[in-house]
Amino acid sequence: MSGSTPAPLRAARGLTHAVSRAAALMAYLAGWNYIACAALITFDVVGRSFFGVSSTATVEVSSYMLACGIAWSLAHTLARRAHIRVDVLVNRLPLRLRAWLHLFSLALLAGFASFVAWAGWQVLEESMLFDAHDNSALRIPLDIPQGLWAFGLLAFLVMAFVLLLESALAMAFGRAGEVDRLLGARSIEDETQEALEAVAMAREEARA
Secondary structure, eight states: OGGGSOHHHHHHHHHHHHHHHHHHHHHHHHHHHHHHHHHHHHHHHHIIIIISOOOSOHHHHHHHHHHHHHHHHHHHHHHTTOSOOOOTTGGGSOHHHHHHHHHHHHHHHHHHHHHHHHHHHHHHHHHHHHTOBOSSTTOOBTHHHHHHHHHHHHHHHHHHHHHHHHHHHHHHTTOHHHHHHHHSOOOHHHHHHHHHHHHHHHHHHHHO
8 A cells, every 4th residue: 555655755756757758658658769760771772772762871871870779778678677697596596585686786787877978078078068960961950869869868867777676675674575576577478568559559549
């Protein structure tokens, strides 16, 4: 029951939920970004092969789109526990030890995300300082794609820290099971439920 949940933990859950929803929207946009990237590459290949025309900047633009798409999907991937996990041993450990290991691994990931986000913003600041442009025919200011890319890295960092906050509070209140459900590797039941939800969503869209 929600009434039995300590207020700090409820607040942390609400924060995690809000950030997760924002991360899901970013991942949705990243998916459409990949579709647009595929369309751009297809257009360029067909144009060069049959009409002798080219955008002359497909490599640069598609590289920016791929980098931004990856960065913008990192937070959602973390929230959905979809990163590759090696869980042969950890799932056989006692619940409390398993929860502590999940928390430790998330802390390491948050540290890594901090470094990556800091490095990304350093690259962006340098490009802004020197008003850097790429060397394609479009002469795109580098702070535009790099800014989008760095924002995705920052979102990944925020997602890692809100998960870390919620998990640390759950452990402080003796709720190791919640930490295991929040951070543990996805089970077959989780994958099955996601597939069923996707099928139901597709049916609703087909009816509409």
